Amino acid sequence: MALLRHIDVQPSKNYYQRMANAPWTQHARDLKYRKLALTIFVLLILAGIFMTITPLRTQAYSLLRYFLPNQSDTLSLNIPIPDAGLPYEIGSSEKYTLTQPEVEALSDFPIEWPARPENLLFQGAYVNPQLESLSLLFTFEGEQIVITQRSAIHDFQRVGSSASIEVFQIGNASVEYLQGGWRLTSTSIQTQSADQQKKVLTLKATWDPNLSQQILRWEDNDILFEIYTHSKTISKDTLIEIAKSLILY
């Protein structure tokens, strides 16, 4: 047995080169650059907003992390559509074609599955690998609920100036709850003439606090979570119950 004690095997250089690209190292590296790029982007937007808005928004809004109040309740935006699509587009339920094992296999991060309420039924999943986001479609009492999880690049959603956003704590997560939404008055997608591949979405919308749309957002261990429903019957308490079953403490 003494022979076995003198084994001194070491992995080769190739192994270490390969493992240098492992998810736990790669993500950290990528995240650094992406956070830097995003910070610059957010700073530019904020600079624009502060130059055009007087007076500044209320102090309460400065505490929000996931929703960005607009200067008014009307919105007119030209948004370049990224090649990868939009991270939180809900779209038609037909695109949620993946089963639970299929989405688990495709995801780069461990997926959290809601344990409550009991009659929350999984219908299918959709993955956007470029954005590292996945959306899980559930039904609860016949109504749709979408849970989106993505590697946390911090982003925010623009809301109307009169939007009411609640902030509360579940475990260690600071959760933001929004009810209401932009009621679109007109939309169009235009292709830029200089580059036929680039598309711009032009939106005109008015903020409607009574729109049957509810969103919960929070971040937990580098994963950004969003629970979305446009159901008129699903309550805030049901969404919070789902969130509690997803949040680790």
Next chain:
Amino acid sequence: MGRKKSPILSRHAFSTLYERSHLVIFRYIFGLHGGPITEIEDLTGETFIHAWKARRTFQGNEDDAIYWLLRIARNLVYDTFRHQKTQKTGLQKIQNSINQTDKDVEAQIAHHEKVQVLYSLLSNLPPQKREFIVLRYVLGWRIKDIAHYFGMPENTASVTLRRIIEKLRQEWLEDKIEVE
């Protein structure tokens, strides 16, 4: 409220675990599987990728994390055996990894033969018995740790290990007689 948070959830925590344990896992797989090295490296990498994906489900402290990684590695090695049937032919390159300080050529040949015989005997052991030997002699674990890993009393682990060694010793002598 939700479940208890895994201590290796963050990238930083997992990266620290990887740095601390990858050589242990590599040698463990080497001991169980035997080679070639490229396959051992693949299995080691695969072990950590599996663990990374399942890290949310892990519960326990840092020592438990090593046990958990070893179990993932063991399952992967057994899967390889089932699929490739390399169980009997592995371990052929082990002799290259032994520290050879004796420069006498004849001694080296003798040493080489001993290693060949030993690993041939090891590869004939049932998986769990081979794992005992790998944990005790390749990784240098104490009996107490092996007992904890297998979830058995220390005394049982000690007796089991002694029986395995005794069996190996008998077969070693029989093999040596056959060689001679």
